[in-house]
Amino acid sequence: MSTISFEPRVPVVIVKPILYGNTAKHFGSKRDSDGHTHRWTIYVRSLNNDDISTYVSRVQFRLHETYPNHNRMINQAPFEVEESGWGEFEIQITIFFLDPNEKPVIFYHHLKLFSTDPEVVTGKRPFVNEYYDELVFQEPSESFAQLLNSTKTLIPLTDGDRATEKEYAMKQMETIARIKNARQRVRNEIQDLRERFRITQENIKRIRKRSIDNNFPPDAFIALTHENGD
Numbered sequence: 001m002s003t004i005s006f007e008p009r010v011p012v013v014i015v016k017p018i019l020y021g022n023t024a025k026h027f028g029s030k031r032d033s034d035g036h037t038h039r040w041t042i043y044v045r046s047l048n049n050d051d052i053s054t055y056v057s058r059v060q061f062r063l064h065e066t067y068p069n070h071n072r073m074i075n076q077a078p079f080e081v082e083e084s085g086w087g088e089f090e091i092q093i094t095i096f097f098l099d100p101n102e103k104p105v106i107f108y109h110h111l112k113l114f115s116t117d118p119e120v121v122t123g124k125r126p127f128v129n130e131y132y133d134e135l136v137f138q139e140p141s142e143s144f145a146q147l148l149n150s151t152k153t154l155i156p157l158t159d160g161d162r163a164t165e166k167e168y169a170m171k172q173m174e175t176i177a178r179i180k181n182a183r184q185r186v187r188n189e190i191q192d193l194r195e196r197f198r199i200t201q202e203n204i205k206r207i208r209k210r211s212i213d214n215n216f217p218p219d220a221f222i223a224l225t226h227e228n229g230d
Contacts, residue, residue, distance in 0.1 A: 007141035017047035021130030043080035099144035
């Protein structure tokens, strides 16, 4: 049983890009023994093909409860589960780290099997349903920071891997740009609302002063307020 210890923290933020998702390949026909139509694999891996087992201790995949032993704990790389089935469902993925002080990270992935691509439908090539995300470590312990910075590449990247890496890097940049634009729009809207509120407050003060100076009855003040608002 692991125990939680307290080590000096390193004042840095370390980001590890990962991919999680599933592949699926059609059998070509429904299997007679169980009605399954696809062989599929659910996985977690590094975007850069690094060995994440240098800092990840285990990964749990929670499958649909109809699968035997549906809580699959994978204690070594590759962190993946291969199964077969006929239906799609949500899988909970929990990543545990070698440093017990680091809280596990949970992802949810919808297992997809079906595609309209003719080559995928006929089983000539697998269907890939993959997502990019990042593991962010805020001020890790000294020993864990060393593990995070000492990952090694498993095998040389192929041209296809490099193309995928470039594609996800572009998606990441586009996502960051959209977030920045959305934040700026929110700031502009807040500023606009503040200015409108300021003008409304000034109008109310002016109308109140007019009502006091001219001894207007209360209902006249209300009417003037609505008139100014229109």
